[in-house]
Amino acid sequence: MAVICVDAGTTMIKAVGYDGTGAEAVVARQEAGVTRPAPGWAEQDMDAVWDAVASTVRRVVQQLGSGVDFVAVTAQGDGCWLVDAAGSPAGPAILWNDGRAAGIVESWMRSGVVERAFRINGSLTASGLPNAILTWLARHDPDRLERSRALLTCGGWIFFRLTGEIACDESDGSAPFMDPRTRRYSPELLDLFGLEWAARLLPELRDDAHRVAELNRDAAALLDLPAGTPVVMAPYDIASTALGVGAVDTGQACSILGTTLCTQAVVDRLELEGEPSGITVASGVPDRYLRAFPTFAGIEVIQWACRLLGLRDPADLGELAARSAPGAGGLAFLPYFSPAGERAPFLDPLARGAFLGMSFEHGPEQIARATMEGLALVIQDCLIAAGGRPRELRVCGGGAASPLWLQMIADVTGAPVLRSRDAEVGARGAFLTGLVATGGADTIAAAVQEQVRLGDAVEPDPAGSVLHAHLFEDFLALREATAVSWPLLARMRDRSRS
Numbered sequence: 237m238a239v240i241c242v243d244a245g246t247t248m249i250k251a252v253g254y255d256g257t258g259a260e261a262v263v264a265r266q267e268a269g270v271t272r273p274a275p276g277w278a279e280q281d282m283d284a285v286w287d288a289v290a291s292t293v294r295r296v297v298q299q300l301g302s303g304v305d306f307v308a309v310t311a312q313g314d315g316c317w318l319v320d321a322a323g324s325p326a327g328p329a330i331l332w333n334d335g336r337a338a339g340i341v342e343s344w345m346r347s348g349v350v351e352r353a354f355r356i357n358g359s360l361t362a363s364g365l366p367n368a369i370l371t372w373l374a375r376h377d378p379d380r381l382e383r384s385r386a387l388l389t390c391g392g393w394i395f396f397r398l399t400g401e402i403a404c405d406e407s408d409g410s411a412p413f414m415d416p417r418t419r420r421y422s423p424e425l426l427d428l429f430g431l432e433w434a435a436r437l438l439p440e441l442r443d444d445a446h447r448v449a450e451l452n453r454d455a456a457a458l459l460d461l462p463a464g465t466p467v468v469m470a471p472y473d474i475a476s477t478a479l480g481v482g483a484v485d486t487g488q489a490c491s492i493l494g495t496t497l498c499t500q501a502v503v504d505r506l507e508l509e510g511e512p513s514g515i516t517v518a519s520g521v522p523d524r525y526l527r528a529f530p531t532f533a534g535i536e537v538i539q540w541a542c543r544l545l546g547l548r549d550p551a552d553l554g555e556l557a558a559r560s561a562p563g564a565g566g567l568a569f570l571p572y573f574s575p576a577g578e579r580a581p582f583l584d585p586l587a588r589g590a591f592l593g594m595s596f597e598h599g600p601e602q603i604a605r606a607t608m609e610g611l612a613l614v615i616q617d618c619l620i621a622a623g624g625r626p627r628e629l630r631v632c633g634g635g636a637a638s639p640l641w642l643q644m645i646a647d648v649t650g651a652p653v654l655r656s657r658d659a660e661v662g663a664r665g666a667f668l669t670g671l672v673a674t675g676g677a678d679t680i681a682a683a684v685q686e687q688v689r690l691g692d693a694v695e696p697d698p699a700g701s702v703l704h705a706h707l708f709e710d711f712l713a714l715r716e717a718t719a720v721s722w723p724l725l726a727r728m729r730d731r732s733r734s
Contacts, residue, residue, distance in 0.1 A: 238302045241663040244311035244390050246495045251292035252663040253300045258687045262299045264292040276335035276575040282325040286397050290458050297460045306466040308670035310662050311391035313472035316369040318384040326384040330369050335576030337368035338585035351512050358508050358516030359411035362579035367412040367429045387437040391472050398467045399449035404439040406518040407471035447673040468670040471520040474498050476665030481630040481656045482688035484521050489626035491615050493635025497534035499618035500526045513581045513621045521680050529581050529618035532574030535634050541607045545600050553604050554638045560605035567602045568592040568714050569610030581621035586722040612644040613711045628652045632661035647700035652693040
């Protein structure tokens with residue numbers, strides 16, 4: 237057996253070849269360019285993304301040296317990937333972290349639309365979701381909508397190029413238009429957002445029993461694979477990552493320390509009451525959902541701090557942070573750096589980051605420490621919104637390579653932290669999905685038991701947990717006090733652009 241799984245992230249496209257034992261035998265990576273043609277915008281060239289997928293898959297095929305049983309695809313979620321009647325891009329993809337529709341979301345918040353939508357599907361809307369982007373396009377680029385045939389996500393675009401089929405996995409469809417109780421698009425939600433006209437653009441929703449199609453001739457020739465090879469549409473990246481790290485049952489949680497800092501808990505019932513927060517996603521496991529909290533800013537904050545401090549990479553930031561005592565000498569950090577504001581666990585398009593309490597007593601060590609602590613505190617904020625402390629927290633992504641950060645996260649959350657041994661965990665989740673979809677495993681739980689391997693747990697330090705509990709209380713108080721300045725800062729930004 238050999239399998240190829242694609243994980244098309246926001247900044248990196250990966251293709252992973254698995255051998256007959258299920259081990260990662262080959263990994264090919266290629267950067268995916270994100271363009272920002274205007275303040276707050278984030279776009280990608282759809283054809284360039286497909287070319288990167290084809291290139292990485294071909295490299296894996298060449299190195300595997302054996303027949304491929306199936307190809308599985310997972311990718312970044314949300315955004316707006318429109319295609320025309322010929323199946324060509326109707327324009328550049330508008331991404332999940334795009335902020336151009338922030339004003340639209342603000343108006344929906346003020347009018348109560350956001351809360352009413354949450355009571356239907358358990359998801360907060362945000363500027364990078366297709367409801368907000370479609371509304372923006374209707375106002376500013378109606379010609380693009382006129383020539384569009386279907387609204388896809390990144391995974392749906394790649395699946396279409398591989399198979400010729402227009403479809404959407406239930407995880408991708410969960411927000412903002414799907415009612416998770418019926419697993420169908422909700423006319424009530426479309427009406428609520430004033431998007432009844434957009435129903436014609438929505439692709440067919442595919443459930444767990446309808447994930448497989450055949451590789452078409454054009455794609456087969458491009459990828460050096462036989463036409464008819466099974467192609468599996470796996471859940472989108474945050475759900476596939478939860479599967480890949482083995483978080484499939486209630487009481488389990490995981491955190492993706494990547495472009496988004498996405499913390500998610502597995503639940504077995506819908507939570508549509510209480511304070512609206514996060515999103516609810518079909519998990520790829522029967523009768524299980526993910527309460528997911530994908531922030532707008534994650535590892536990019538670490539990379540920003542490295543540039544600020546003149547460091548080569550995040551490992552250097554960790555070494556610098558280790559020279560500071562916990563608490564960073566009273567320096568606090570709010571890591572809300574995205575131009576789109578923040579969406580998890582709270583929604584505020586105007587949210588902005590800050591260092592608070594800075595004085596001449598603080599140097600690079602304290603800045604590095606405060607940056608890492610601020611992001612760890614966001615994980616705790618999201619876990620509490622998801623329902624409290626899990627029995628364990630499984631982690632993956634580039635940030636999971638930092639022992640110091642993992643210890644901070646364990647101390648902040650009070651939960652043992654376990655790191656996946658896979659290099660590409662989203663691809664592992666697509667692999668597990670493909671095994672079940674093609675008959676290679678009976679259930680996801682059985683596939684996880686056989687295929688998922690974790691490292692040793694990082695246990696919370698009791699003294700560190702006490703300190704970080706105080707830091708978390710202070711973090712929330714400082715955010716509340718600072719949030720009153722966010723509208724003023726927005727007006728200042730507007731004046732500076734005029």
